Amino acid sequence: MDADFLRFYVATSRQLKRLESVSRSPIYSHFSETVTGSSVVRAYGRLNAFVTLNNTKVDDNQKSYYPGIVANRWLGVRIEFIGNCIVLFAALFAVIGKEQLNPGLVGLSVSYALLVTMSLNWLVRMTSDLESNIVAVERVKEYAETQTEAPWEIEDKKPPSDWPTQGNVEFRDYSVRYREGLDLVLKNLSLSVKGGEKIGIVGRTGAGKSSMTLCLFRLLEAAGGEITIDGIKISDIGLHDLRSKLTIIPQEPVLFSGSLRMNLDPFEHYSEEEVWGALEHSHLHKFVSNQPAKLELECSEGGENLSVGQRQLVCLARALLRKTRILVLDEATAAIDLETDDLIQSTIRTQFEDCTVFTIAHRLNTIMDYTRVLVLDKGQVAEFDTPSSLLSQRGIFYGMAKDAGLVQ
Incomplete structure (x- = not known):
């Protein structure tokens, strides 16, 4: 079940991360242009138009950023639920079979169940974050493979x-x-x-x-x-x-x-x-x-x-x-x-x-x-x-x- 959740989440979050990265650049570009031409913007009384345009670009970025956070919480809730189910069943089986199990073994099984839950959460979270953030590496790779200029001197x-x-x-x-x-x-x-x-x-x-x-x-x-x-x-x-x-x-x-x-x-x-x-x-x-x-x-x-x-x-x-x-x-x-x-x-x-x-x-x-x-x-x-x-x-x-x- 964890694998299904992970597969579904990673595919979604990866695309959302790509969209968020692409929509972030126009914000910086527009802000830089506005600061550079601030005297002209003020002279023509276009302050509100530029502020509105900036807000629009930020909103476009948030349309990808916010769903990414929601998807992250979606995964967190389901992983916690699976982990809690493991602890629940470990404790339940310990109570049902208490006559055949000694107290030390019961405690060991419950503590291991808790440990598995934390490790499972950490493993799934790190795997999904790695694949989401590798989008940045994809962009660097694209720039690295761009054809360079000819030699400076021959x-x-x-x-x-x-x-x-x-x-x-x-x-x-x-x-x-x-x-x-x-x-x-x-x-x-x-x-x-x-x-x-x-x-x-x-x-x-x-x-x-x-x-x-x-x-x-x-x-x-x-x-x-x-x-x-x-x-x-x-x-x-x-x-x-x-x-x-x-x-x-x-x-x-x-x-x-x-x-x-x-x-x-x-x-x-x-x-x-x-x-x-x-x-x-x-x-x-x-x-x-x-x-x-x-x-x-x-x-x-x-x-x-x-x-x-x-x-x-x-x-x-x-x-x-x-x-x-x-x-x-x-x-x-x-x-x-x-x-x-x-x-x-x-x-x-x-x-x-x-x-x-x-x-x-x-x-x-x-x-x-x-x-x-x-x-x-x-x-x-x-x-x-x-x-x-x-x-x-x-x-x-x-x-x-x-x-x-x-x-x-």
Whole structure:
């Protein structure tokens, strides 16, 4: 009977534990997001909505957690009942057969019955708890079996120290998907970019613009084809050797808790003069000079004590310090004002004049003077030519420029 109870309980509690574990993560995630964006939540008066959403997630979690406790008590009652029955029958048989048994044997049988009851309870409880809590191990096992990134460095395939010297980038029948089983987000992409060219990347939502830049850093591995930079296949070299030679200014500026100097030059590769020079070109020199701490200005978590525009300029200064041959702008000016946008664009045109620049364009006017414009549509090259040629063709790019009010 114990085995039947255990089999029924374990199967139920194991599934409840899985559901409880899965529904617990959204609570932590939502709480973290709320704390991070608390100023925005208060500004828009959405306190009650976020509290209600948090309560809903907690309630969803309790729908699995509470039945787990009820199932535990269900098992406890039945185990105690079976144990008490064993003691009852041991005592009953001792009374019935008292003429044939001596008092010592009766006492021994009853005490053993009590001991068996406790041991039985402990054994069943530990067995069921082990199988319920092994769910956590299942989750760890799943993460452990997740495919890891490529090696950080490959000694026998290290590129030259001055690579890339030209900044030529070529995609050859390149295809990529986010993970196995999903559709391709880039399909047989083929294009060649010469060193020093400024390429604007445009397209509707879901066209594959950001995916293309992620592939340059090998955050996504190829499903087919290859990318070469100055004749070297990026899939053959280590990730550090590749990523250290590329620079990106992201859409959301990333700053860490610590000094401004640490955020600009975390590995202390550059001199004080070089850092101030980068601040000068990124139009932050005046702001930093007016701070009592200068370069030791303390940045709070996420750079919250700086404005969005200032954080974006810090990222620009970081890129200026590294000054690699290939620069990627992932809608870097999407969240800032037009004045700051103009500052960033003018700096990029002067300081990165001899670099290959890929810009995912949020505002089409920023790429109208670029060398060429790449129009993506459903993960494929729809148009790729100079802005003036694309406008004269009256295709997709012309339609986007018309919607933006750049042409009549």
